[in-house]
Amino acid sequence: MGKIILTGDRPTGRLHLGHYVGSLKRRVELQNSGEFEKIFIMIADAQALTDNFDNPDKIRDNIIEVALDYLSVGLDPAKTNMFIQSVVTELTELTFYYANLVTVSRLERNPTVKTEIKMRNFETSIPVGFFTYPISQASDITAFKATTVPVGEDQLPMIEQTREIVRKFNTTYNADVLVEPDALIPTNQICSRLPGTDGKAKMSKSLGNCIYLSDPEDVVKQKVMSMFTDPDHIQINDPGKVEGNAVFTYLDAFATDEDFAEFLPDYKNLDEMKEHYRRGGLGDVKCKKLLLNVINKELAPIRARRKEFEKDIPAVYEILRKGTEVARAEAAQTLSEVKAAMRINYFDDAALIQGQQEKFNS
Ligand code: TRP
Numbered sequence: 001m002g003k004i005i006l007t008g009d010r011p012t013g014r015l016h017l018g019h020y021v022g023s024l025k026r027r028v029e030l031q032n033s034g035e036f037e038k039i040f041i042m043i044a045d046a047q048a049l050t051d052n053f054d055n056p057d058k059i060r061d062n063i064i065e066v067a068l069d070y071l072s073v074g075l076d077p078a079k080t081n082m083f084i085q086s087v088v089t090e091l092t093e094l095t096f097y098y099a100n101l102v103t104v105s106r107l108e109r110n111p112t113v114k115t116e117i118k119m120r121n122f123e124t125s126i127p128v129g130f131f132t133y134p135i136s137q138a139s140d141i142t143a144f145k146a147t148t149v150p151v152g153e154d155q156l157p158m159i160e161q162t163r164e165i166v167r168k169f170n171t172t173y174n175a176d177v178l179v180e181p182d183a184l185i186p187t188n189q190i191c192s193r194l195p196g197t198d199g200k201a202k203m204s205k206s207l208g209n210c211i212y213l214s215d216p217e218d219v220v221k222q223k224v225m226s227m228f229t230d231p232d233h234i235q236i237n238d239p240g241k242v243e244g245n246a247v248f249t250y251l252d253a254f255a256t257d258e259d260f261a262e263f264l265p266d267y268k269n270l271d272e273m274k275e276h277y278r279r280g281g282l283g284d285v286k287c288k289k290l291l292l293n294v295i296n297k298e299l300a301p302i303r304a305r306r307k308e309f310e311k312d313i314p315a316v317y318e319i320l321r322k323g324t325e326v327a328r329a330e331a332a333q334t335l336s337e338v339k340a341a342m343r344i345n346y347f348d349d350a351a352l353i354q355g356q357q358e359k360f361n362s
Pocket residue numbers: 006007008009010044047137140141149151155
C-alpha cells in the first residue's frame with residue numbers, strides 16, 4: 001500500500017513564519033515529491049473548539065485565513081485534499097469508540113495535554129472535550145489510514161497515543177483495520193522551533209511576536225527592524241553574540257549562500273558574517289536589512305498567490321468543500337471497517353440476521 005499523509009492545524013489564527021519553516025514548507029515539498037498516494041490536510045476546527053468553545057466566531061473567521069495560507073504557500077488542491085474537520089462527522093463517531101480503549105490515567109500522562117492544561121489554567125476544572133482531544137486526534141489520523149504525520153515535536157505524544165490506540169484496537173477486535181502512523185518531525189533544530197521576534201522561545205500569537213505569512217511588506221519591515229538582537233551589542237564595534245540573537249537564528253533558518261551573493265556580497269556566507277559580528281564592527285541594522293531582504297524574497301511568491309486567491313473567496317470555500325467530500329468518503333470507509341471489526345454493523349451483515357434466526361429455531 002502507498003504512503004498516506006494526514007496532518008492539520010487548529011484554525012485559531014493566521015499562520016506565521018514559525019509554521020512555515022516548521023511544517024508548511026515541508027508539506028509542500030512532500031506534496032511535490034510524488035512519494036505519497038494521498039495527502040490530507042485538515043483544518044482542525046473541532047479540536048480548536050475544545051479550548052475555544054466559547055468563541056466559535058474566532059474559529060469560524062480563521063478557517064478561511066488558514067485555507068488562504070495553505071494555498072498561498074503552494075499546497076495544491078489537485079494534489080492535496082484540504083478539508084474541515086467538523087464536517088467529517090465520521091471522525092466524531094470514531095472518537096467515541098476509541099474512547100473505550102484509553103484510560104483516564106493514560107490521558108493524564110500525555111505531556112502535551114499536561115503542558116496545555118497549565119497554559120490554559122485548566123488545572124482545577126478540565127473540560128472533558130479538551131481532556132480527550134488526543135483520542136479525537138487519533139481518529140483524525142487513523143480515519144485516513146495515514147502512514148505519515150508531519151508535525152512539530154510537541155505533537156509526538158499525540159502520535160504515540162495514536163499508535164497505542166491502533167494496537168489496542170487491532171488486538172482487541174482481532175482485526176487488521178487500523179494503521180500505525182509514523183511522525184515526521186523537522187530535521188533541523190532551528191526550524192522545529194523558530195523564536196519570536198522578541199527572542200522568546202516560540203512565535204506565538206498571544207506573545208505578539210509573530211511575523212505572519214500574510215503580513216504586508218511594511219509590517220514585516222517594521223517587525224524585522226525592531227527585532228531582538230544582542231542587548232550587549234551597543235556600539236557597532238562591540239563584539240556581538242550570535243547565539244540567542246533572533247536575527248541570526250532567522251538567518252540560520254532562511255539565508256542561503258545565493259542570498260549573500262544577491263543582497264550582501266561583503267560576505268560569502270552566513271559563517272563569515274557571524275564571524276564579523278562576533279569580532280565587532282558589524283551593526284545590527286545591516287544584519288536586519290539582510291534578513292528583511294531574505295524574508296521578503298521568501299514571502300513574495302506567497303503574497304502574490306494569496307492576493308490572487310483573495311479575489312475569489314467563494315472559490316476557496318469550494319476547494320475546501322470538495323476536499324471535505326473526498327475526506328468524508330475516505331473516513332466513512334474506515335468507519336465501516338471499524339464497525340465491522342467491532343461487530344456493530346448489524347444491518348450490513350446479512351449472515352447475522354440469518355444466524356440469529358437459526359439460533360432461535362434450534
Ligand atoms: N494538534 C494539532 C495542532 O495543534 C492539530 C491537529 C489536529 C493534528 N488533528 C491532527 C495534527 C492530526 C496532526 C494530525 O497543531
